[in-house]
Amino acid sequence: MSDADTTPHTVGHAASRRCAAVRVEAPRRHGLIEHEVPAPHAGEVLIEVAAAGVCGSDVELFEGRRPAPYVRYPVIPGHEWAGRIAAVGPGVEGLPVGAAVVAEGFRSCGVCVRCRAGEPTLCTADYAETGFTHPGAFSNLLVVPSRLVHLLPAALPPGTELADCALLEPAACVAAGLLAAQPRPGGHVTVLGTGTLSLLAVQMLAAYRPASLTVVGRGDQHFALAESFGATRCVRSGDAGGLAAVDGRADLVFEATGAAVMVPLAFDLARRGGTVLLEGIAGTGTIEMDPDVFALKQLTVRGVFGAGPAAWSHAIDQLRTGVLDLPSLVSHRLPLTDYARGMALLADRPPALKKVLFLPV
Incomplete structure (x- = not known):
């Protein structure tokens, strides 16, 4: 195998190897950090984040109300996201650099009885999910297993931007x-x-x-x-x-x-x-x-707790065929530097509130 086959291919921010992210150190303790960008290993993909949605579970994480088995501090939150492939690790095929993508959050083991039965959200291994136990998308970049990545349509419906596709995670659920x-x-x-x-x-x-x-x-x-x-x-x-x-x-x-x-x-x-x-x-x-x-x-x-591959594929098909109107569900688009405001909005829930999106800085 040549060197070209074993070296990650890169584009965009990946070359700088540093990016901004929000990290929650412990309940109610957070900060905007600059951290080293991890290069994707074999079977992994580096994503340049377009936007990340805020969920009630992100507020639980911030306030310390999420049950202990379902979070690991310190952590970069963000499990609802859409972005573009910035680099791929060795052995990754069919996921071209620059492609628009989303990815499943649950990192199931793939080998337990439930996973082998096609029920990855019932995985019997220790709970693992992007944004809760592994670094998430409240960041410019994140790394995810390539097996969890789903390609988005080359052309999105009129009026829909890549950032709006962060809502495909709740749509998959x-x-x-x-x-x-x-x-x-x-x-x-x-x-x-x-x-x-x-x-x-x-x-x-x-x-x-x-x-x-x-x-x-x-x-x-x-x-x-x-x-x-x-x-x-x-x-x-x-x-x-x-x-x-x-x-x-x-x-x-x-x-x-x-x-x-x-x-x-x-x-x-x-x-x-x-x-x-x-x-x-x-x-x-x-x-x-x-x-x-x-x-x-x-x-x-x-x-229903999470979504498996079939549900993600179905949600993307619903987007492709025009069933889903995602932009109408977004009320706020905030930079990551406004993380505290985003948490306050979800905690207070003003009447006009819909989905809050964080945009990278």
Whole structure:
């Protein structure tokens, strides 16, 4: 093998070998650092980050509320991102330098029983994920395993920029649930929440041509947007009359509020024999519910934590075919130097807030 075959190919910032990043040293302790850029090893890819999205789990990481097995301090956060390949390590094929890409966050072992069964998000090895246990995309550059990388379409939909594609990570999580639930055209669907996951679900579910697509939210600030995506009815979670009109009717309920009190509501809104997808992570809170609701209503209940390769491919296909409108879900584009402001926005959740993107500095 020649030297050219064993030396990483580079482009852009990779040649400088140093870049800026936000590093969280410990809960509520962070700083903008300049660090050495790691050269990609065999089977790895160096990415020049276009943008990284901020998730509620990033706030948990910053505030110290994320369970200990799911974070490793100090860490450069950022698991929702899009970028371009800046360099590839030895043995990497089919991923050309300069190509626009995203990548799966979960770094599954690939050899355990669950991984061999095609369920990498249930990997039995120690938890490993970009942005939580490994350096993430709140940085100009990051290194990821090439096996996790997905190429984006050469031409993005009109109005969509590469930075917007950071939302493909939550879109893949939605896709994971819908691929499992297999919604049918003409069905009745209810989506709980008006955050990023819920609005992405509205977009994808509308493509199934449901007979009804109800959105339930605490406030109405995003109802107009949900309707533009295909929602046929929007109801406030405190509107007893509005909820009564859809109670027990949904073939599929998609819950992504992250509020524990909404879980029993999801079961109430599903019809007998219906399916409930739980994608919200509450983190705290307890609920009271009828222990026989699953048996008496013969519900199918599925939890979703992350997304595997098939879900990522599906989300990218949804982007390619025009199902996903990603730019409409972004409200803030901040430089990495405004990390503290980004965390405050997610913690305070002002009414107009949608997705916050960090742009490299």
